[in-house]
Amino acid sequence: MGIHSEPSGHMDRRALLTDREREVLRGDATDVKNPKEYRSKIRSRLKKRLDQLETDIDLLDKHEPELAADLYDRVCGDQERRLARLEREVDELRKEINNNE
Numbered sequence: 792m793g794i795h796s797e798p799s800g801h802m803d804r805r806a807l808l809t810d811r812e813r814e815v816l817r818g819d820a821t822d823v824k825n826p827k828e829y830r831s832k833i834r835s836r837l838k839k840r841l842d843q844l845e846t847d848i849d850l851l852d853k854h855e856p857e858l859a860a861d862l863y864d865r866v867c868g869d870q871e872r873r874l875a876r877l878e879r880e881v882d883e884l885r886k887e888i889n890n891n892e
Contacts, residue, residue, distance in 0.1 A: 815829050
C-alpha cells in the first residue's frame with residue numbers, strides 16, 4: 792500500500808460520521824441497548840473530529856487553497872468562506888504582532 796493510498800472503500804464510509812453513527816443518530820439502529828449513552832459517545836467522537844477538521848482546514852488554506860475554497864463553498868457558502876478566511880487572517884496577524892512585541 793502506497794503512502795497516499797486509502798484502505799479499500801474507506802472514504803466511502805465516513806465524512807464526519809460513520810454509517811453506523813448515522814444510523815444511531817437517525818434512530819434506525821434497533822440493536823442498541825442504550826441509545827442515549829451511544830449518542831453521547833458519538834457526540835464525544837464528533838467533537839474530536841471537528842478539532843481535527845479545524846487543523847485540516849488550516850492546512851488546506853495554506854497548501855491547497857482551491858480545495859479549501861471548495862470545502863467552504865459546500866459547507867458555508869461563499870460569504871461565510873470569505874468571513875472565515877478573514878477571521879483566520881486576523882488571527883495570524885495578531886500572532887505575528889504578539890511575536891514581534
